[in-house]
Amino acid sequence: MRVNGALLSQHSGRPVVILGTVQQVDPSGMMVSLKASDDQVIQVKLQQPLQENLEGVMEVHGMSQGRQVLCQSYVTFPQESYANFDMGSYDEAVKLIHSVSGNPWKSD
């Protein structure tokens, strides 16, 4: 289920998908600071050290751990795909997923 920074901590212990811009990569390569769609910064804990130099927009799939997410897989996007990306609309969409009752994106 897609979340933003605020919703991440609400879904602790559940599989989540969070999309955001890379702020900082820890020198160890195991932690990434990600600015979520609602401008909140969350920590991404990686299972393997990063092989590539991450920048731009990435989407993390993993388990929520409060303000952190334990990454199981991630997707990076080429610059052209997010050049005109409207982060605000994406954030609105994420909020709607969680607020509209009975919509097919929500599992419970």
Place this chain on the structure above:
Amino acid sequence: MWNSNGDGYGGGFGGQSEGGFMTGDSQFDSPASKEQARGRKVQNLVPMTLRSIQECGDEGLQVTGTEVHMAVVVGLIRAVDVTSTKVTYTLDDTTAVMDVVQWIESDNGPEDGGRSNLMEMTYCRAAGTMRTHQGKRHLMAFQITPVTDLNVVTNHVLSVIHAGLKLQQIQTLQQSSGIGGPATSSTMPNSLVGAGGLGGSMGLGGGSGYSGGGGGMQGLSSQQNMVYQVIHQCPDEAGVSRNAIHGNLTGKISQKQIDEVLDFLSSEGHIYTTIDDDHFKSTDG
């Protein structure tokens, strides 16, 4: 009568067999909307989540009870499996994971290059129909394209929510206006007054041109209608006398007006005189 061999009927029938038969079928139209939908195949393309596709019953694709012909999904390719006849993409759209199959036409050799940008861990959009094979469901896609702009993802999320709510709205509108047809076209809230139940109610104050269902007659003013109702409801063989009508409607309509109305109604043919000029019966049984 309407047989499928058109040759026996000569000109003017177009000689179509199945096609003509279907349109000629309208006289056999059953009120059940389901059968109507089967005869006239529902054609629509609805954005859906993979989970809704998987959770559909055996009736075929459905969104809140509305039949869906084709679905469009946006998801992450987790795996690609290429065989000589088809390519199977395993798609994950955060609600479920499902295989999307694309059959390869034999003469599409050089086109394979175009398909290679559908790699693992990239987003793509697939549109197609649901097929069940060996117990497992998959989407038989007629089109799969890579997502080049992330806004497509946002758009799809919103489209799915919107489609679900919109179809629900169409359904409730159709139910409330008493039509049971398949939800294909967009609907304007039905402006006709629904199933009457007005049954000759006299509660209308002086409105002219009252046209309604129920017991009232079309095109009569409320006064005329009241007089007509009195006459209509009289079980007497001889009809109701003019004085009786006056008595019945004292306070509501003046005697002079009643007389005028009676003249009008009889000239229109709604009522006729019986034993004498002062007794009236209505023409409608």
